[in-house]
Amino acid sequence: MRIDILSLFPRMFEGPFGESIVKRAVDRGLVSIQVHNPREHTHDRHHTVDDSPYGGGDGMVMKPEPIFEAVESVTGLIGREAVPVILLTPQGRLFSHDVAQELSREPNLVLVCGHYEGVDERVIRHLVTDEISIGEYVLTGGELAAMVVVDAVVRLLPGVLGSEGSARDDSYARGFLEYPQYTRPRVYRGWEVPEVLLSGNHQEIARWRSEEAIERTLLRRPDLLAKAVLSEEERSLVDSIKARRGFN
Numbered sequence: 035m036r037i038d039i040l041s042l043f044p045r046m047f048e049g050p051f052g053e054s055i056v057k058r059a060v061d062r063g064l065v066s067i068q069v070h071n072p073r074e075h076t077h078d079r080h081h082t083v084d085d086s087p088y089g090g091g092d093g094m095v096m097k098p099e100p101i102f103e104a105v106e107s108v109t110g111l112i113g114r115e116a117v118p119v120i121l122l123t124p125q126g127r128l129f130s131h132d133v134a135q136e137l138s139r140e141p142n143l144v145l146v147c148g149h150y151e152g153v154d155e156r157v158i159r160h161l162v163t164d165e166i167s168i169g170e171y172v173l174t175g176g177e178l179a180a181m182v183v184v185d186a187v188v189r190l191l192p193g194v195l196g197s198e199g200s201a202r203d204d205s206y207a208r209g210f211l212e213y214p215q216y217t218r219p220r221v222y223r224g225w226e227v228p229e230v231l232l233s234g235n236h237q238e239i240a241r242w243r244s245e246e247a248i249e250r251t252l253l254r255r256p257d258l259l260a261k262a263v264l265s266e267e268e269r270s271l272v273d274s275i276k277a278r279r280g281f282n
C-alpha cells in the first residue's frame with residue numbers, strides 16, 4: 035500500500051511513524067508513507083495557504099489551489115485514477131474497525147489534513163472522495179486523526195502483524211471485547227493469576243476466555259454483542275451468562 039498525506043505540519047508525523055509496528059512495516063516495504071506540505075504548492079512570495087472567509091467571520095479557511103495542486107502532484111506520481119482522497123474533518127463519517135478494513139483493501143490512499151476553520155468547500159465538492167472523523171470531539175487539526183487512521187489501517191495489512199497477534203482475532207473484528215491477560219509472576223502483591231490459566235487444559239482455558247470476553251462485553255458494550263455474529267456455543271454462553279448475572 036502507498037499512503038500520501040497532505041499536511042501543513044509534516045514533522046508531526048515523524049514520531050508516530052518512526053517507531054514500533056508502523057516503522058517496521060515501512061522498513062519491510064509493506065507500506066510506503068509520504069508526507070507532503072501544500073505550502074510547497076504555493077506560488078506567491080509568502081507561500082499563502084489560508085485566507086479569511088468570504089462573507090466574513092472568525093478564523094481562516096484553507097485555500098483551494100495548494101491542496102488541489104498537491105493532490106494532483108501525488109496522483110500524477112501514482113499514475114492512476116480513482117485514488118481515494120480522504121479529508122480528515124469532524125464533519126466526516128465516523129472511523130471504525132470496519133472503515134479501517136475497507137481502507138486496508140485499497141492500493142493507495144491520499145489523506146488530507148484540514149486546519150483552521152475549515153477547507154474551501156470546492157476542495158470537498160470536487161477533489162475529496164470521502165470525509166472521515168475519528169470521534170465526537172474537535173481536534174486542532176486533522177494530523178492526529180490521520181495518524182490514527184494510518185495506524186489502524188497499516189496493522190491490518192498482510193504481513194504487518196506477525197507472532198505479536200493476528201488482526202483477525204481483534205476484539206472489534208469478532209464483536210467482543212478482549213478477555214483478561216496475565217503474565218508472570220504468578221502472584222504479584224498477593225494478587226493471583228486465575229487458576230484455570232495455569233491448568234494446561236486448553237479447552238477449559240478457551241471456555242474461560244470466551245466467558246470473560248462475553249461477560250465484559252455484556253457489561254461494558256452490549257451494543258457490540260447485539261451485532262456480533264455468534265457461534266452456537268457462544269450464543270448459549272451468552273444466554274447462560276445473562277441468566278447467571280441477571281441480565282434479561
Ligand code: 6GU
Nearest residue numbers: 122123168169171173179
Ligand atoms: Cl478528522 N479532525 C479534527 N480537526 N477534529 C476531529 C477529527 C478530525 N475527528 C475528530 N475530531
